[in-house]
Amino acid sequence: xxxxxxxxxxxxxxxxxxxxxxxxxxxxxxxxxxxxxxxxxxxxxxxxxxxxxxxxxxxxxxxxxxxxxxxxxxxxxxxxxxxxxxxxxxxxxxxxxxxxxxxxxxxxxxxxxxxxxxxxxxxxxxxxxxxxxxxxxxxxxxxxxxxxxxxxxxxxxxxxxxxxxxxxxxxxxxxxxxxxxxxxxxxxxxxxxxxxxxxxxxxxxxxxxxxxxxxxxxxxxxxxxxxxxxxxxxxxxxxxxxxxxxxxxxxxxxxxxxxxxxxxxxxxxxxxxxxxxxxxxxxxxxxxxxxxxxxxxxxxxxxxxxxxxxxxxxxxxxxxxxxxxxxxxxxxxxxxxxxxxxxxxxxxxxxxxxxxxxxxxxxxxxxxxxxxxxxxxxxxxxxxxxxxxxxxxxxxxxxxxxxxxxxxxxxxxxxxxxxxxxxxxxxxxxxxxxxxxxxxxxxxxxxxxxxxxxxxx
Numbered sequence: 214x215x216x217x218x219x220x221x222x223x224x225x226x227x228x229x230x231x232x233x234x235x236x237x238x239x240x241x242x243x244x245x246x247x248x249x250x251x252x253x254x255x256x257x258x259x260x261x262x263x264x265x266x267x268x269x270x271x272x273x274x275x276x277x278x279x280x281x282x283x284x285x286x287x288x289x290x291x292x293x294x295x296x297x298x299x300x301x302x303x304x305x306x307x308x309x310x311x312x313x314x315x316x317x318x319x320x321x322x323x324x325x326x327x328x329x330x331x332x333x334x335x336x337x338x339x340x341x342x343x344x345x346x347x348x349x350x351x352x353x354x355x356x357x358x359x360x361x362x363x364x365x366x367x368x369x370x371x372x373x374x375x376x377x378x379x380x381x382x383x384x385x386x387x388x389x390x391x392x393x394x395x396x397x398x399x400x401x402x403x404x405x406x407x408x409x410x411x412x413x414x415x416x417x418x419x420x421x422x423x424x425x426x427x428x429x430x431x432x433x434x435x436x437x438x439x440x441x442x443x444x445x446x447x448x449x450x451x452x453x454x455x456x457x458x459x460x461x462x463x464x465x466x467x468x469x470x471x472x473x474x475x476x477x478x479x480x481x482x483x484x485x486x487x488x489x490x491x492x493x494x495x496x497x498x499x500x501x502x503x504x505x506x507x508x509x510x511x512x513x514x515x516x517x518x519x520x521x522x523x524x525x526x527x528x529x530x531x532x533x534x535x536x537x538x539x540x541x542x543x544x545x546x547x548x549x550x551x552x553x554x555x556x557x558x559x560x561x562x563x564x565x566x567x568x569x570x571x572x573x574x575x576x577x578x579x580x581x582x583x584x585x586x587x588x589x590x591x592x593x594x595x596x597x598x599x600x601x602x603x604x605x606x607x608x609x610x611x612x613x614x615x616x617x618x619x620x621x622x623x624x625x626x627x628x629x630x631x632x633x634x635x636x637x638x639x640x641x642x643x644x645x646x647x648x649x650x651x652x653x654x655x656x657x658x659x660x661x662x663x664x665x666x667x668x669x670x
Contacts, residue, residue: 217245224641232562235627249562250562262567283484306500337523340451341511343362362450366450399427403429407433409438413434497513498581553614561624582608588607613652627667
């Protein structure tokens with residue numbers, strides 16, 4: 214029985230497995246339902262669970278702390294006798310700029326030289342075992358940014374960033390670091406500068422050998438073209454942090470002997486030297502949801518765990534406990550906070566239970582809904598489909614997977630013509646025998662069904 218989702222139901226004729234539900238939040242009236250209790254993969258709709266669970270745990274103003282500590286001593290001349298330890302605090306948005314700020318606080322303490330090593334401590338989690346194909350491949354070759362590996366001491370979203378700038382026609386282009394003055398990753402540059410007016414054609418990948426990470430860039434860029442930024446996931450986020458910090462310390466005039474990576478926590482007797490707080494959680498969630506950032510979502514899920522050297526299974530368990538306590542939710546399986554894990558399973562009814570519970574939290578709901586996109590002006594242009602009523606009246610999170618089967622999922626809130634609030638969830642899962650399903654085909658069906666609900670109430 215389609216019951217309000219007549220258009221979405223047509224996908225069943227093509228072999229897709231469906232689950233959908235829409236309801237009014239003031240009365241609880243169900244406006245549409247289609248297999249609402251069917252467990253299905255939600256893909257990146259999973260990130261709504263991560264956002265809700267972290268808001269429930271910490272509130273919108275929570276900030277993650279990154280600090281320098283030492284077991285050594287600082288003498289009157291500014292020499293730190295012993296190791297300088299960076300204690301990673303699991304900040305999913307720690308950047309080079311913030312590390313530079315941390316170094317300045319270190320200098321304010323009078324530290325001018327370290328006669329020991331820089332030690333990057335990822336004792337909370339990292340290196341986190343990969344459990345998806347893309348992340349496992351990233352350990353040897355980095356072809357994208359979205360499959361970044363995870364560490365509580367990661368920086369720059371666990372991605373190397375390089376800028377390709379044209380030279381004179383016929384000359385090689387320049388490839389420089391986005392984050393530091395001196396490149397912190399080896400670069401194999403085979404980019405030619407061609408005559409102005411031509412097209413930009415760049416191919417880049419991060420490789421790893423016995424010396425560490427290498428960024429190989431080839432192709433062409435026209436003279437006079439704007440510099441092009443390239444992002445590729447690193448093979449070892451904590452090592453990337455060590456290289457980046459080493460470069461920044463040298464630029465700040467703080468000499469160190471070398472760097473190392475550790476999974477051990479600093480001893481409780483360690484002396485704090487400097488600390489910085491990251492961006493508030495409400496800003497992190499805006500980025501996590503708006504741009505569907507897998508790295509940030511899984512980092513936040515890992516932050517929900519307790520103890521040392523936790524992994525995605527433990528993070529998933531923390532999310533399952535949160536979801537299982539929501540009234541009316543029902544069974545749930547979550548193996549990650551990002552939705553990259555195809556084993557995640559929720560139902561449309563369960564997603565609506567989550568949305569309804571957050572709607573009832575006046576101190577959390579504004580931050581929660583702010584991370585969703587209104588199609589008419591959201592950053593993802595592919596969602597600008599369907600009726601104008603749909604585009605103007607819904608706030609959504611989408612989820613997309615293509616392997617091992619197609620997943621097209623969407624959930625969020627809507628406002629009816631009379632101003633009432635509603636929530637909805639549509640989960641579409643393919644099978645090994647179903648054809649490819651594009652959003653340009655799926656969204657208009659969802660739009661037509663939701664438009665009728667919005668305009669009739």
